[in-house]
Amino acid sequence: MRDLALEPLAGLEVRDIRIGRNGGTLLNVPHLMLDGPGPTLILGPNGAGKSLLLRCLHGLIAPDVGQVLQDGMPLGARQKAQQAMVFQQPVLLRRSVAGNLDFVLRRQGLNRTARRARIETLLQEGGLTAKARQSARSLSGGEAQRLAILRALATGPEILFLDEPTSALDPAATQTIERMVLHASAQGVRIVMVTHDIGQARRLAADVVMMQGGRVVEHGPASEVLDTPRSQAAQLYLAGGLII
Amino acid sequence: MIGTWIRAGAVALGLAAGTAQAEESFIVVQSTTSTQNSGLLDYILPGFEAETGIDVRVVAVGTGQAIKNAMNGDGDVLLVHAKQAEEKFVAEGWGVERFDVMYNDFVLVGPRSDPAKVKGGTDIVAALTAISDTRAPFVSRGDNSGTHKAELRHWKEAGIDVADASGNWYRETGSGMGATLNVASGMDAYALTDRATWLAFGNKGKLNILVEGDPKLFNQYGVILVNPDKHPGVRVAAAQRFIDWLLSEEGQAAIASFKLDGEQLFFPNAQ
C-alpha cells in the first residue's frame, strides 16, 4: 500500500501518560516508543491497562496528563485519520456487508466506480464476496470481525490498532484473522494489537509490550520478552499462561 | 420576519392539505347541535349554496360555546336559541342585530315505566315537580346551552334547587343533546330535549315523549351577524347574504318544508 523505500516508518511515542480514577492508577506509562517494523503485541492479564493504552494511542481517551506523539507530532485530526481500530466486539453498521465498506470509502470522497472496485477487492481479501448483499448484522462472529478489519483497512491507515479481535472466536476463525493481520503488516501497515493469548503473541509479534497493573513492565523483541523475561511480573504471567 | 415565516409555513401546510382560502367563498356559522343533529341545516343549506356559490361551514356546539366562539370572532354568523343570551351578545356589541328565524319546541321525554306519573301532561312545571317529589332520575345537559338554560328556568319556576340533587337523582352530563339523550336512554331517566333532535335521534330505547304542548316549552331561534367592528375579519357581505336568505320567503319556506317522518320540526317566524 505504501512505498516503504520513500517513507520512514511511522513511530508512536508515549510521553509520561497517566490515567487515575478514584485515587487509584489505571495507567501510568512514563515512556514507550513503538518504532520497530512490527507487529507490536501488547500482552498482559485482564485489567493490566492494555485496552486503555490502546485507546490512548488512538486518541479515543485523553490521558489525565502526558501525551502521545505520532512521527513526533501530537495526536491531531490528521494523525488520527492515519489510524484505524478494530474492537473486541465488532461494531458493524446496520447495513449490508458491502454497505459497511461503502460507508468509509464514501467518507474518503471516492466516486462510485472507484468505491465499487475497492469493495470488490476488499471482499475478496476477506473471503466475503458471496455475502456482499447480506445484512452485516447477520454475519457469524468470525465473519463480522473479518469485515471490521476490512473496513478499518479500507480507510487506508498507516497504523492499525486491534483490541483482542479474536478473544471470542474459534481457532479456525482466529487463524483467518491472524493471516489478515500479517498480510496487512507485510503491506506496510503498522500493527499494534492487544491480546492476552501468549500463543498469539508468539505467532504474530515482532516486539511485545508486557503490561501489569497499568504499567509497562517490559518492552522488547518478542523472542526476548517471551523466552527470557527479565521482570518478575512477566515471568509470572508467562508461567501462568503456559499452564492455561 | 418570524411572522412571514409562520405565514409561509402555514400557507405551505394549507396547500399540502388542499385547503382553498378564496375570499368570501365561504362563511362560518356558529350554531347549535339541534340544527345540525336534526338534519335541518343539511336540508336547507344546499339550496342557498347552489344559488350564491357561498359555502356555509357550520360549527355545531352548545349555544354557550357557540356564543363564546362568536365573541372570539371565530364565526361570521350566530344561529342559536337562547334569546336572553343573544340579546346580551348584541347589547355588548359583539353582534350587529338579532332576528327571529324560527321556533320549535321542547319536550319532556322519559321511560315508559314513568315513575313520576307525568305522562300526558301539558304543564312542564308540574311535571318537574312530580319528578323531584319521586326523586326519579333526570338527566340534564349541564353545559350552559340554550336547552340547559331553558330547563333551568323551568326548575326555578317550580321552586326546586337542582344543585342540591346534583349527582343524586339529578345528573348533569356536561355534553350535547345527543350525548345526554344517550345517557337518559341508558339509565331510563327523564330529560328535556328539543323536539327536532329527539325526532332525529336514533337510540331512543325505552324513552317516549311524556309532556309536550306547554307554551313555556316554546323554543325560539335567532340569527345574528357577528360585529365587524369587533372583528374586522368577519365576512360581512357573504354573511349578510346568508342572513337575508334565511329571513326571506324562500329561506323561511325551506325551513317549513323540512320534515322528519312526515312531521314538521321547525316553524319559521321571521318578521
Add this chain to the structure above:
Amino acid sequence: MQDFAAEISDAMLLILQGDAELWAIVLLSLRVSLLAVLVSAVIGMPLGAALAVGRFPGRRAVIVLLNALMGLPPVVVGLLVYLMLSRSGPLGVLELLYTPTAMIIAQVVLVSPIIAALTRQVVEMLAEEYSEQLRSLGVSRLASVPVLLWDARLALITALLAGFGRAIAEVGAVIIVGGNINHVTRVMTTTIALETSKGNLALALALGVILIGIAVAVNALVSALSLRAEQEGLTHA
C-alpha cells in the same frame, strides 16, 4: 336490540359499497394524519437525535419535559391551538381555524413529542453502541446524526407509526380546532362523535370498525417490520 345487528350490517354495507361521502371522510382523516406525522417527523426526529447525541446544560430537563409531553391530553392541545388560531388569538390573521391545516397543527403538537421522545431513546441506545467506532472512523458528533438516524430506521418507522396511531384515533383536539364541518373538517373520529350524539350507534360503530382496521393494519406493519429487523439482526439485542 335485535335491530342493532341489522343496523350494523347495513352500515358496513354502506361502507363496503364505497359510499362516496364516507370515503371522503376516511380519506380526509388519512390525509390530515399522514401530513401531521410527516411534519412531526421533520420536527421530532432531528430534535430527538440532537437530544440523544448532544451534550448541553438542561438536557435532562428537556428529556423529562418531552417524555411528559407524550401524554398531553388532546382536549388541552385543542384548546391551546384554538386560542392561538382564533381571530382573537395571536395567529388569528392566518384564518386557519376550522380548516384541515388547523387539525394538522393540533396533531403535530400531539405527535411531535412522541416521535422526538422515541427517537431520542432509540438513537441514544444506538449512539452508545456506535460511539467509539464512529469516533475511531473520525465521524464528528454532528456528522454521526444522519448515520444514527439511518441505522435506526426500522425503530424510527415504528415510532412514526405509533405517532400516526395517536393522530388518526384522536378526537378531542381536532373537533375543537376543526369544528367538525361537513365536507371540510369532518374526519372519522369527529363523525363517530357526531353520529353517536345523533344516536346512530350503528353507523358510528361501523366507522369505528374502519378505524380499528387501520389500527390493526398499522400494528401488523410494525410487527412485520420488527420481525424483519430481528431476522436481519438490525435490532439492538
